[in-house]
Amino acid sequence: MDIKIIDICKSFKGQQVLKNLNITLSEGKISCIMGASGVGKTTLAYILMGLLKADAGQIIGLEGKKISAVFQEDRLIEHWDAIKNINLVCHKGVSKDEIHNNLKEIGLTDYEEKAVSLLSGGMRRRVAIVRALLADYDLLIMDEPFKGLDEKLKKQVINYLQNKVKGKTVIIITHDKEEVSMLKADLITMKK
Numbered sequence: 001m002d003i004k005i006i007d008i009c010k011s012f013k014g015q016q017v018l019k020n021l022n023i024t025l026s027e028g029k030i031s032c033i034m035g036a037s038g039v040g041k042t043t044l045a046y047i048l049m050g051l052l053k054a055d056a057g058q059i060i061g062l063e064g065k066k067i068s069a070v071f072q073e074d075r076l077i078e079h080w081d082a083i084k085n086i087n088l089v090c091h092k093g094v095s096k097d098e099i100h101n102n103l104k105e106i107g108l109t110d111y112e113e114k115a116v117s118l119l120s121g122g123m124r125r126r127v128a129i130v131r132a133l134l135a136d137y138d139l140l141i142m143d144e145p146f147k148g149l150d151e152k153l154k155k156q157v158i159n160y161l162q163n164k165v166k167g168k169t170v171i172i173i174t175h176d177k178e179e180v181s182m183l184k185a186d187l188i189t190m191k192k
């Protein structure tokens with residue numbers, strides 16, 4: 001079932017951020033959401049995740065859907081290593097070998113037995129991405145997931161993502177049109 005965002009409104013202390021927003025997100029496809037800074041992309045992501053409540057409007061098609069997320073921040077447990085961070089949210093039946101293999105697939109090495117606080121920004125981002133993808137989910141929401149990755153790594157991570165999310169509904173917030181075409185995603189542009 002597609003996700004239908006209907007007439008969603010959201011204000012913060014009298015400042016209206018979302019005004020009668022209407023968007024349809026196709027089931028089983030990748031949709032990229034673009035729009036100027038401050039237009040309310042993250043606010044919409046939080047409403048979809050149930051972390052913020054809309055002031056008005058409705059969302060159809062989320063019922064019973066399990067959501068996995070890559071937030072704008074990595075949100076890792078800093079003193080834990082990558083495997084332990086990922087293992088915490090993995091769906092049952094994912095072995096440590098499988099986690100290692102996933103990390104290897106996106107070029108992550110030299111992370112073992114190190115607190116994630118000691119890893120580079122691009123390494124941490126990839127840990128957050130693998131964590132989201134190995135969780136049990138129907139809907140994946142990613143807020144600027146490729147931030148901090150160089151061009152080569154970005155391509156590698158996008159290939160990995162495309163293979164992993166086949167048939168799932170994915171929402172990716174981005175500022176980069178090239179990412180949209182690499183992902184062969186539907187493009188949704190949010191305007192003030």
Ligand SMILES: Nc1ncnc2c1ncn2[C@@H]1O[C@H](COP(=O)(O)OP(=O)(O)OP(=O)(O)O)[C@@H](O)[C@H]1O
Nearest residue numbers: 012013017035036037038039040041042043044072
């Ligand atoms: N919890 C909050 N309290 C008050 N204002 C907020 C809150 N969250 C967001 N805002 C405001 O809502 C507006 C939209 O923010 P949001 O983060 O959703 O934008 P965005 O489109 O994701 O921007 P960016 O591309 O820069 O990440 C901004 O003006 C922001 O200051």
